[in-house]
Each structure stands twice: as structure tokens, then as C-alpha cells.
Amino acid sequence: MPIRSSSARWEGNLIEGSGTVKTGKGGLSGAYSFKSRFEEGEGTNPEELIAAAHAGCYSMAFSKGLADAGFTPTSVETVAKVHLDKTDAGFGVSRIDLETVGDVPGIDDAQFQELAEAAKENCPISRLLKPGAEISLVAKLA
Numbered sequence: 001m002p003i004r005s006s007s008a009r010w011e012g013n014l015i016e017g018s019g020t021v022k023t024g025k026g027g028l029s030g031a032y033s034f035k036s037r038f039e040e041g042e043g044t045n046p047e048e049l050i051a052a053a054h055a056g057c058y059s060m061a062f063s064k065g066l067a068d069a070g071f072t073p074t075s076v077e078t079v080a081k082v083h084l085d086k087t088d089a090g091f092g093v094s095r096i097d098l099e100t101v102g103d104v105p106g107i108d109d110a111q112f113q114e115l116a117e118a119a120k121e122n123c124p125i126s127r128l129l130k131p132g133a134e135i136s137l138v139a140k141l142a
Contacts, residue, residue: 006049008032021049028052037084047093051080054125058098061123065115066104074103075142095134103142112141 010019015034021044022029028049035041055078066073078100085094098120104112116139120126126135 018043021046047082047084050093050129051082051096054082054096054098054123054129055080057123057125058100058119062100062102062116062119065119065122066102066107069111069115071104071107071111071115074105076100076102076104093129093133095136096129098135098137100137100139101142102139107141109141113139 005024006022007024008019008021011017018031018033020029020031030044032043032045033041036043037045037047058080059076059078062078063073063076066076078098081097081099082093083095083097084091087094100116102112102116116137120135120137129135
């Protein structure tokens with residue numbers, strides 16, 4: 001399997017500085033800053049990038065699980081919400097909320113929920129993140 005990489009460059013101090021992030025093959029790039037991470041400023045931040053990775057990984061894993069069970073999805077759309085919280089130990093990602101909607105012909109809700117939960121437990125990004133973050137899931141049929 002290939003090794004994936006991304007890069008980041010930061011200039012200046014924490015509060016007034018700024019940076020850029022870029023995925024290895026240039027598919028995504030963006031500016032980030034203290035304001036985009038800890039306030040509501042323009043730009044991206046590491047937590048949004050984690051959310052994008054988790055949403056993408058989950059959607060692919062769920063689509064595979066559905067197809068393996070005999071249900072080819074028309075679409076799977078997932079939003080991941082990463083919670084960055086301040087504790088006595090400092091800042092940390094405490095929770096990720098996954099919200100997914102699947103357009104899956106022929107499946108009933110019980111089987112849809114079972115496969116959605118299995119994808120949450122088994123997608124590689126969930127497995128990476130769940131030792132330190134609670135992961136919730138709300139799954140709906142379109």
C-alpha cells in the first residue's frame with residue numbers, strides 16, 4: 001500500500017502567525033491561522049482536515065459494506081463534526097459526530113443501521129481515532 005503524506009508550513013507566533021497545509025498530491029490546500037482554528041476566522045484547520053478524512057473514509061467503508069451485503073448504494077453522504085475541547089490537560093479532540101444519509105435501494109432500516117454501525121467501527125480512520133475520541137453516528141435512509 002502507498003504511504004500518504006501532507007505538509008504544513010507555519011510562519012510567526014501562535015496568535016499572529018499563519019500557515020498553509022497541502023495534501024501530498026495537491027488535491028487540497030489551504031491557509032490556516034489561530035483564528036481559523038480557535039475562533040471563527042477564515043481558512044481551514046487541522047480539525048476540519050480530520051473531519052474530511054473521517055467523512056471520506058467512513059463513506060467508502062459504508063459503501064463497501066452495503067455492496068458486500070448485496071445493496072449497491074446510489075450515494076452515501078457523510079458529515080463529520082470534530083469537537084476540539086479545552087481541558088485541564090490542554091486542547092484535545094474529545095468527540096466526533098458522524099451524520100450519514102444513504103440512498104440505498106431495497107434495504108430496510110434495520111439492516112441499514114447495522115451496516116452503518118459496522119462501518120463506523122471498522123473504517124481505518126475510526127479505528128485510528130476511537131482510542132482517544134468518542135465517535136457517535138446518526139444514519140438515515142434518503
